[in-house]
Amino acid sequence: MKIDSHQHFWNYDKREYGWISESMSVLATDRLPEHLAPELQSLGFDGSVAVQARQSAEETAWLLSLADRYEWIKGVVGWVDLRAVDADEKLKTFARHPKLVGVRHVVQDEPDDAFILRPEFLRGIGLLKKYDLAYDILIFPKQLSNTISMVEKFPEQRFILDHCAKPCIREHGLALWAEDLTRLGRYTNVYCKVSGLVTEADWRNWTPADFTAYLDVVMGAFGADRVMIGSDWPVCTVAGSYAAVMGIVTGYLNSLSADEQAAVLGGNAARAYHL
Numbered sequence: 001m002k003i004d005s006h007q008h009f010w011n012y013d014k015r016e017y018g019w020i021s022e023s024m025s026v027l028a029t030d031r032l033p034e035h036l037a038p039e040l041q042s043l044g045f046d047g048s049v050a051v052q053a054r055q056s057a058e059e060t061a062w063l064l065s066l067a068d069r070y071e072w073i074k075g076v077v078g079w080v081d082l083r084a085v086d087a088d089e090k091l092k093t094f095a096r097h098p099k100l101v102g103v104r105h106v107v108q109d110e111p112d113d114a115f116i117l118r119p120e121f122l123r124g125i126g127l128l129k130k131y132d133l134a135y136d137i138l139i140f141p142k143q144l145s146n147t148i149s150m151v152e153k154f155p156e157q158r159f160i161l162d163h164c165a166k167p168c169i170r171e172h173g174l175a176l177w178a179e180d181l182t183r184l185g186r187y188t189n190v191y192c193k194v195s196g197l198v199t200e201a202d203w204r205n206w207t208p209a210d211f212t213a214y215l216d217v218v219m220g221a222f223g224a225d226r227v228m229i230g231s232d233w234p235v236c237t238v239a240g241s242y243a244a245v246m247g248i249v250t251g252y253l254n255s256l257s258a259d260e261q262a263a264v265l266g267g268n269a270a271r272a273y274h275l
Contacts, residue, residue, distance in 0.1 A: 003074060004048040004246075006162065006230025007036060009066060016054055024238050031234040033070045039242040040072065041235065043250075046266070047072040049230075051136065051162075052079040052104055055232060060094060067099040074275045075101035076166040077136050082124025095131035101273040102134035103159065113143055115149045125154060134273055139167050141173070143245040144180035146253040151187050158189055160272055163196030163232065164218050169210060170202055178217045185221030191272045193224045194249050194264075195230030198239035206239065208248050215252050224260035228268040 011016060011030050018025045023208065038047060050073050060078030065074040080090045080103050094100050107116050111259050115121065116139070129133055137159055139147055144165055151159055167177040184190055197211050218227060229249045235247040253261045269275065 001047070001266045001270065002043075003228075003269040003275070004040060004043045004045050004231050004233070004265040005160075005228040005273075006051055006193050007048050007233040008053040008061075008235065009033065009036075009050055009063065010053055011035050012150040012228055016056075022130065025234075026238055026244060027234055033073065036233060037072070039231075043243060043246055047100065049075045049077060049269060051074075051077040055079045055081075057081075057090065057094075062102075064094075064097045064099060067097075069197060073099070074270075075099050075273050077102040077104050077134070077273075080124075082127070083118070083120040084124075087124045088127050091127055091131050091133070091187060095133060100128075101275065102136050103128060104136035104138055104162070106138055107143060107147075107228050108166070111171065114146050116143065116146050116202055122150065122153065125150070125157065129154075129157050132274060134160050135164050136160050137165075138162045141168065141177040141180065144177070144184060148180070148184050148187075151184065152189060155187075155189060158272055159187075160189070160228075161192045162178075162230075163200075164192060164194060164214065166196065166200050169197060169200045169206075169214060169215055174213060174217070181217060182221045185223075185226075188226070191226045191228060191268060192218055192224070192232050193228050193230040194218060196232040196235070197248065198236055198245050199232070203239040208251055211248050212252065215249070224256060226268060227264050228272065 009032055012028055052059055063076045076099050078100055091199050137147055201210055231242060231246055233242055254263055
């Protein structure tokens with residue numbers, strides 16, 4: 001089974017999606033399952049994992065309702081306020097739905113680089129294993145060091161790093177990111193999504209070769225058994241078509257064995273998310 005491990009849906013509302021700037025105006029419209037389905041089918045993908053795009057319990061419920069309607073939405077990574085005193089009860093309620101497979105917080109936008117180590121947030125992370133939920137890590141490279149400290153505290157929790165921690169591809173920022181990513185990769189309960197890379201590159205002038213060094217680091221750090229492909233659709237469309245963006249990774253994988261390719265293209269997502 002081939003699975004796009006990272007994509008989003010929304011009914012566009014300027015107030016709710018304020019992060020969609022003028023330079024991303026192509027995203028300022030509804031993006032729904034009927035828009036993604038032809039893209040998946042064109043590349044032979046069997047399904048996807050829908051990931052939260054705003055920090056709202058209402059959105060999580062809406063994504064789960066879409067997953068009820070569309071069999072090919074294999075799982076949902078939603079948002080629950082892990083810092084809340086009633087986080088346990090909220091997780092219990094959402095986890096009753098079999099397609100809730102994980103939770104994510106937009107840590108990259110938190111002004112405190114040590115947000116991920118705050119006691120109330122750590123308390124919430126500690127609840128996830130009880131409900132068989134993964135945690136998606138959304139950070140910038142500057143937050144990798146604190147993220148490693150957080151991961152150290154939860155050796156039995158499944159973690160999935162989104163977008164390879166967003167390396168500064170546009171500025172050719174490789175060395176420090178590579179060092180920290182390699183450290184994170186030593187924790188075998190952490191997986192990594194090769195997704196969202198085009199939006200960290202030059203949107204108009206990238207070539208597949210621009211990503212090779214970064215993919216080499218990811219594969220060296222995590223291995224073919226802990227890396228998964230993701231499109232980051234529709235966000236990726238600011239910098240390229242669905243086929244072109246997915247082609248960066250599928251082209252890179254040509255040098256791997258058939259079993260390794262199958263793992264990156266779906267098997268690892270199924271295992272990491274318990275799909």
